Amino acid sequence: MARFPSFQKIIDNTLSTISRFPLETVTTVLGTIMAIYLSEEHSGPMEKIYLKTLLCCSLCLALFLSITLYFSRDLKNNALRFGSSIILGSIIVLFVFNFSNPIKTYEIYQFLALNLGLHLLVSFAAFIHKKYDPEAFWEFNKQLFLRILTAGLYSMVIYAGLSFALLAINLLFEIKFYDKIYVHLFLIIAGIFNTLFFLTGVPETNDSKAPLALNYPIGLKKFTQYVLVPLISIYLVILLSYELKIIATFSLPIGWVSNLILVFAVFGILSLLLIYPIAKDVENVWIRTFHKWFYYLLVPLLGLLFWAILYRIDLYGFTHERYFVFALALWLSLLTAYFIFKKNPEIKFIPITMCVIALLTIIGPQSADSVSKRSQLNRFKEYIVDNKKTKLTYKEEQDLSSIIEFINDHYGIEALAPLSLKINQLAKKDKEPSSFAIMEALGYKYRRSYRGATEAEEPIYYHYYNNDDGGIAEIKGYDFAFELNNNNNYTCKNCVQWSNKPYSINYTSTDYGVALKINDDVIPIKINNFIKTTATFKAKNNNKKITQRIITSKYELLLQYESVTINYRENETTIDAFNIKTLLKIKK
Structure with a gap:
């Protein structure tokens, strides 16, 4: 017979979680408060501060959890743990508060890349200083994954139940609540309850009395074996057939095939991680075959992926989106080579390499922002500085318009002013000119993307x-x-x-x-x-x-x-x- 935990036990577990993760708890509460304030502030002076503080809390939560897991082997290192958390957290705060107002698209990409890198760090932080144990590593991440799903389910049920309770009180007793009560209730449950519930289930990695032992759920095996792997196999057949088609017809791959290959590869790798403990069992023929041949079959798809993305980079240069597709293609190539040629590959290689690549895309000359900006400025120079033609074709005006729009939207006219006297003069009159105005200053007509020379321009609203x-x-x-x-x-x-x-x-x-x-x-x-x-x-x-x-x-x-x-x-x-x-x- 199932027994419900006592109220005292819930309190004890909560206090134990707060004691184990104090910085994470403070960050969670602060982030929830900022989200509530943000829901009340519309275009006010404090909106930008609330938003940036919320972004800081999101990043710092993953960072503090990673540091806690790293220092979990030695409880005497609390001073070093808190000190490093505060120093690195301060760097994140400076990084986020240096974002533009309003936050630009490339800064959103930087935030997402850093968030991804820090969340991946959580998956292996506790094992950095330990001898690699594949079963313990897999079990730890399995428990984290299931805890995320369980926390999400509990949060949804509690929110739905309390929302209906408030609605019943309003309808039956005619008690009026303030307008944003349902929004605030959602933010409190999703922010505080969901996070604390998840943290309560983060497994100990240095408990000698209860070490991490492999426990493979039968439900996970059936889901992977009979649902996930067959679906991925179907997509594999479709993509390989498409590659044979374009080779036979000598045609170019369509643009969105890159995204399809990336989605297939990511879900395929996730499937391999899910079946890892049983991949070599004799009785699981289908799973064993999938595990053995997946990376070999990924090789021709990687060729198609590089063909599609490099062709567009050659035509239109790097943008942030193309940069990330190219970075993922490089990561998949590295992963494929590692698992094909390494005699005893380790699955921790997957999150470690992806974490490193995600962090490398944020800042530095190799970052997405630097490469994209440099690429588009070079293309602008080809038209304005190096080009001796006084008149451009419709297609060239269209291409130049897209270049100027990209640079103007992300970096402003200041990035273009040093390269053109006409733009420099325009910048003195207007600090935020439109792409139309910049093209007119150069003596050309702005052409919208995806319009043919014989097509009428689309209306402007x-x-x-x-x-x-x-x-x-x-x-x-x-x-x-x-x-x-x-x-x-x-x-x-x-x-x-x-x-x-x-x-x-x-x-x-x-x-x-x-x-x-x-x-x-x-x-x-x-x-x-x-x-x-x-x-x-x-x-x-x-x-x-x-x-x-x-x-x-x-x-x-x-x-x-x-x-x-x-x-x-x-x-x-x-x-x-x-x-x-x-x-x-x-x-x-």
Whole structure:
């Protein structure tokens, strides 16, 4: 008969976990608090600090756990353990808080690579100073893996149960809770409970009374043998058949085949790790065959992988995504060579090598950021510095546009300014110009990716998202505010009063934009020309505020553009729609 643990035992286990992992517990609680604050802060001044602190906690949790496991053999080294944790943790804090505001894409890649490396470090940190025992190493990581799954299951069930309990209290007793209670409940369970539950199950690696002994679950064997390995074998047949097809037809591999090979290889290696203790058993013929031939069959797929990624690197240079695909291809090649030629290969080689490669991709001349930046700047030089042609083809303009967009999005115009006098002059006028503006400064036209020379350019949609609460905006310094749009004409006769004088306001659409009439005065507002000549409208994912000021002898207008739709028809740029908030000041 199953017995439920007593409340006192739960408390004792929790206190024991906190005592064993004090820094990890503090980091978990701090990270959860930051996540709760972050859920409440929307575009506020503290949002960036909360986010970066949360990222630090995520990294430091894995780091502190790795250090604890490393020093677990000698409890007398607590001072060294805490000292090294604080020093390395401080380096991580400096690293994360050096990220841009907002955090850029390449910095997200750096965070993910470091997070992966630190989590892999957890898998072998306790065995760095010990004689290699494959069964103990496998058992330790099996227990970690199952504990992660169990912690996730418990967390989901507890969250669902407590959420329904809160809902029942609300419906039955009409007790109102604050709006974010379900979000905060999720963060507390996922952050604090889930982590402490996992830490409670981290096995001891230096307990002489209860050493790690291999215990292979029968359920894991059946899942791997009858589900995972057959599925991977099917994908192997498909990929090998595709490789034979492109060899027979002398065609180039499609781009996403690289991702498919990587996914297949990673899940294949995971399967090998799961079946490792029983891989050589005589009765498991299917598993033994898969274990013996997997790396040999991976060789032709690695050739296809290198062919696909190197072809694209040769055409378009390195980007962060291509760099990581190439790095994984190198890692898989190293792994394949090791397991084919090593007489008695050790499975700890897998996480150790992947951890090292992940850390190498973060900083240094060989990092993803350095290689990608250097590659794209060299390609930019080929077009602007080394190229003597005064005119580029459509395809070349398209390629140059993608280069400029990559560099501008990741590193800003400062990276390009030293290479071009025209861009340097633009940088003095605009610190954050769009890729459109940079291409125009160079004398070329911006071409969007994946558009053919004979295809019409895709429409451009500009929208300014106003974060003002309630949509209330101040019009200090102006007398009236109204909307301009191209959907209909507007007439308002004697609808406003200023200095005891009535004013009629109406406007009609024209070929140049809008003809605004205030009483008997007509003000031509040349909206179309302003939109066509302002490159900021055409920037990718642009949310910059764009304004236009018009001054006459009697009036002053401030146009705040809220949305614009730009289309291209038969090499003509047309303005299909616009919505403009207009502030009007009547001069005395």
